[in-house]
Amino acid sequence: MAVNHKIFDLVIIGGGINGVGIAYDAAQRGLSVLLCESGDLAGATSSASSKLIHGGLRYLEQYQFSLVRKALLEREVLKDIAPHIVWPMRFCLPHQKYLRSPWLIRLGLYFYDHLAKSSFEKSKSVVFANASPLQDSFATGFEYSDAWVDDARLVIVNALAAQACGATILTRTQCLNAKVMQLAKHPEPMWQLMLQSQTESFSVVGKAVINAAGPWVNQVLDQVFAASSPYQVRYIKGSHIVVPRIHQQDKAYILQNSDRRIVFVLPFQDNFSLIGTTDVEQTQLEDIKISVDEIHYLLDVVNDHFKQQLSPADIIHSYSGVRPLFEIKQSSVNNRAQDLSRDYAIFSHAKINTPPLLSIYGGKVTTYRKLAQQAVDCLIRTFEDLPPSQTHKLPLPGGDISSRQQLFQQLSTTYPFLPTDLVTRYSRSYGSLAFNFLQNAQNLRDLGEDFGHGLLQKEVDYLLQDEWAQTAEDILWRRTKLGLYFTQQQQDNLQAYISNLKTAG
Incomplete structure (x- = not known):
């Protein structure tokens, strides 16, 4: 494993929207970053939302004006930096x-x-x-x-952005345990983390760790760090x-x-x-x-x-x-589910002679970028020359377009053989990333086998090679939404193709 024993400025646990957002923000500011996710990116909560970027009109009734305003400001930002999926x-x-x-x-x-x-x-x-x-x-x-918003693709493009800034993204890789260590050439204590992929165990070292495990945040604290939190x-x-x-x-x-x-x-x-x-x-x-x-x-x-x-x-x-x-914890108020805050909290497990460990609680898809910015800001004492975040004004991968309508016209003109429904799907799923797998295609045959409903081989290969997909489920439900149309036989055929590629590789 190329990262075995490597020292990173920041290790992030969790590949949902908060984790990849933090990875991108930190890497964009110049930190060396590793993110590990035990399953697929957006494999849990982050692909199971209502697909909305919204302030939360009903939160006004709960007097959560600060949360609503923060979300409305982010709604404007995300529309500008990800116009292909928002x-x-x-x-x-x-x-x-x-x-x-x-x-x-x-x-x-x-x-x-x-x-x-x-x-x-x-x-x-x-x-x-x-x-x-x-x-x-x-x-x-x-x-x-x-x-x-296409919630799962928002996760993917943030992971792509983080990777483009130098971050290492490891999926199907679980963090098993962590301990504080001291290296001779480094005066400050660091975290040594043992990771388990599908094929091997290996360790990495992090100057700081952020626990962005979503629903599993307290489980990670307990089982990996033997730490506790004031939040339940x-x-x-x-x-x-x-x-x-x-x-x-x-x-x-x-x-x-x-x-x-x-x-x-x-x-x-x-x-x-x-x-x-x-x-x-x-x-x-x-x-x-x-x-x-x-x-x-x-x-x-x-x-x-x-x-x-x-x-x-x-x-x-x-x-x-x-x-x-x-x-x-031990709150005397028995809040109903709908009355609990949808805001987020960033908790620092600050201890003497212990490297930074932050845990992320709550949050919404809409405010993920602001959460990520504030989480990385919490590390300024550790990384004193940390520049300010620029993610509010940098297009996310695929979002460097003037509009989806303009991209639709460009794709239709450059690849006139593409059916209209395919151009529509490419425009709103990939934005300009669609050119990565279309490239020099002269006709539909150049894009390879059709696995069903316009899912062509070149697109599948791109998702496997560049977007961390490993299974038919990853492709049909998180990279695309074509699972709505696929029969069981078509799913099996796609999985057989993926398995054959792995065997041949």
């Missing part, structure tokens, strides 16, 4: 007279529009016509703006279902339920609607999947609002993730 979306909020008064909603939307300087379209009141997909009982409502992690499961598209507009719907929770209905991958999410407390992190009760909850909310009625038989796909929300 784009504005209009949200329609049907008015439920018995839940919230119109003046309260208007006031909340006014704050939402003005808490941070924004280029997004402002909110407005709307009147629903007969052609509305909503039931006739909904006569009025409101529209406002937020943004869509609450495992809150959020589940989503995917059904055939139930409305044709590009806008999303935000539905208010009688329990004062909200459910999103989002246009998804052209042909589907994504519906979620739930808030269900978990006691463990194994076998995380949607329950029958959650299915009925989501369907009931949608059926209470839309003319088109859904049943469990309409569900094409579902997924669940665990949000690692946190609170002070």
